[in-house]
Amino acid sequence: MNQPQQPASDAIEGARREADAHPYGILLVDDEEAILESLEFTLGDDYRVFKANSGPEGLEVLDREEVALVIADQVMPEMSGVEFLEKVIERKPQTIRMLLTGYADMPSLVRAINDGRIYRYIQKPWEPEEVRLDVKRALEAWALGTENVQLAANLAAANERLRAENVYLRQEVTRKYGFDQILGSTPAMQRVFEVMEKVAQTDATVLLSGETGTGKDLVARAVHYAGPRREKRFVAQNCGALPDTLLESELFGHKRGAFTGAHADKKGLFEVAHGGTIFLDEIGETEPGMQVRLLRVLQDGEIRPLGSSETRKVDVRIIAATNRELQAEVESARFREDLYYRLRVVEIAIPPLRERREDIPELAHHFLDAANEKMRRNLKGFTNAAMDRLMAHPWSGNVRELENEVQRAVALAGDAETVSVDLLSEHLRGARAEAPVGGIEMGVEQDLNRAVDELKRQMIRQAIEETGSKTRAAERLGIPRQSLQKMMKRLELND
Ligand SMILES: Nc1ncnc2c1ncn2[C@@H]1O[C@H](COP(=O)(O)OP(=O)(O)OP(=O)(O)O)[C@@H](O)[C@H]1O
Ligand SMILES: [Mg+2]
Known part of the structure; x- marks a missing residue:
């Protein structure tokens, strides 16, 4: 290998300057000094050129230096050019490989080309301008390739991290809202768990009833996170908390201008929960108009945003909850009977603590x-x-x-x-x-x-x-x- 001898600090400084100016390293391997010098003359102005007199020496350079491209002579005493390039593939597969052939060593050359071992071969004697162009193109393609590889790798890593994070978060919520967070060894609670477990695996609409603080929220989430919809969203809306129009817009969404203050289109929770579960808390508090609209979702799986003339299909599992005696509400005509029956496909009554x-x-x-x-x-x-x-x-x-x-x-x-x-x-x-x-x-x-x-x-x-x-x-x-x-x-x- 012929590198200029310089004092160490100068050498480092020089190398740095060179590295800045010529980002790519090119390794030339040939047993003929004249050839090395000639190629160095052709490429040395534009690249950092390393020279080696044999395959083994070339490999040493490869291990030590940043090399983007190698040009090896096919006929060398210790190790042929193709053999050398095979080793390059093993060690630095990204490196662009070119072969220098004096007389047509056709069989190995063809094989090497076909196997994708070399990017290009350079026939002796070469046109310096052609070699320069070949190298330049190869390096541009390489830069693009490695950049893509790098980007793809970054993307894959980011995706992997995100996926892992999601899995972790999902495990967290699943743990947080798991059945085992709901305590109760009494037969009454054991019966609740039994029904929950069965119903979690289905899409059946569930009506949770129970006094305030009995755990309806907890149960609703556990049912969602124990079932096949767990990967999709669980959204909850307290139906008693909003006036009718706002509740309607919350649940079904609205078009811009549908009412004063509707400055933009808005997606309703039914659409947000598509594929997942919607939890309609305090369903007993809904007004008659809202009850009709809810009935429509339950019957046809369709919603219509406020101010829109189109209906949209949604696939949402409904869990409703009430701390009122809904049956009594039905009897006193405050709650629609048809909606009541649609809701209580499965009813889970959570007993009061006393x-x-x-x-x-x-x-x-x-x-x-x-x-x-x-x-x-x-x-x-x-x-x-x-x-x-x-x-x-x-x-x-x-x-x-x-x-x-x-x-x-x-x-x-x-x-x-x-x-x-x-x-x-x-x-x-x-x-x-x-x-x-x-x-x-x-x-x-x-x-x-x-x-x-x-x-x-x-x-x-x-x-x-x-x-x-x-x-x-x-x-x-x-x-x-x-x-x-x-x-x-x-x-x-x-x-
Ligand atoms: N069986 C239970 N095991 C452990 N914690 C419980 C249980 N039941 C309820 N809790 C806890 O009690 C609190 C009230 O539960 P939750 O909010 O689910 O009640 P709720 O029935 O939805 O009440 P409300 O009708 O007022 O909305 C929560 O902090 C919940 O974690
Ligand atoms: Mg609640």
Whole structure:
């Protein structure tokens, strides 16, 4: 290899300047020095030229330098040009390969050309201008090729990242809205899960009914994400939250100018959810006009944007929810009967929490864990008395109310280790009005000890209130004052 000898720093500086000026490296391989020099003379002004006297030497250069194109002589003692180019393919397949042939070594040349091993062969003797042109064209094509390869690779990588991200996000939502996020071991909830599982695999319209906070939202999402539509969108609309026209535009979309303020065309949620699921929450709140339009979607799968004369087909699975007694609404003619029947192809009635009190401890601990994590607390659990209160409370706000109650307790806990009665909110601490003595409001499945404790609490509270002192209360209750004191401590009754 003949490279000019220069002091190191100069060499680097020179190389840099050269690299800037001539972006492409060209490697010339020939055992004849004269040929190398002649080619260098032809190409050296426009490219960075490396020279090697044999195949092995050429490979060394190839490993070390950025080489875009090689020109190798076919006839060389150690390694033929074609053999050398084969090795180039192995090491740097992108490199453009040209072969220099003195006399027609036809068979190997033809084979090399046919196999796509070489881009072009240069016949000796060559026209310098032709060689220059050949090299230039080859490099332009190469630049385009590598740029495309690079772009394609970038694109593929970006796509892959996006795909992975999507998969991850989907897993996240699927996890977040999975069945296992819905707690409940009571037979009532197990029945809900059974129906959910079956219905998730179908396109059947589902009507979810249940009091506020029973988990209708949660169930709707879980049904969507457990089914074949999970890759498509789940969109939710609260039908009670908007006046009729706005709701109509939300759901069905509108044309520009359809009403004051409709500045541009807008896609409705039914179209957004195409292929997926739409969740119509508080369906019982809809006006008669909206009920007719919903009926049309359910019957024909068609929507018509506001202000448009065209209808459009949509493929959307409908899950509706209501916390009203829809049957009663139908009877009093506030809800269309035909729509009701279309909606309740499958009805899932989620029982109120007070009808499945055995789920309370599991839910309470679940919310405690969540609140601990969120507020960086480490409460270990509930005192017996606190849990008794939770079990006895009527929970008109259902699971949501319980969740809020637990969050509140954790927020107030300071450095307490457990949630005790005094961390509960007022109406839970003094549950008397809701459960007067003798009429203690508890499920029949209630644990006996808990029921007795609750009864004791209520009797003690009542006695103290009515007699005005602990001594007289103890008398009234027929127990020693010390026993009352101890009992109150255990039952977490404050003085
Ligand atoms: N079975 C359950 N397991 C765990 N969390 C639950 C369960 N049921 C409800 N929740 C939680 O309780 C809260 C209320 O649930 P959700 O919003 O689904 O109720 P909803 O029936 O839609 O109420 P509303 O009628 O007021 O809209 C949510 O934070 C939800 O995660
Ligand atoms: Mg809801």
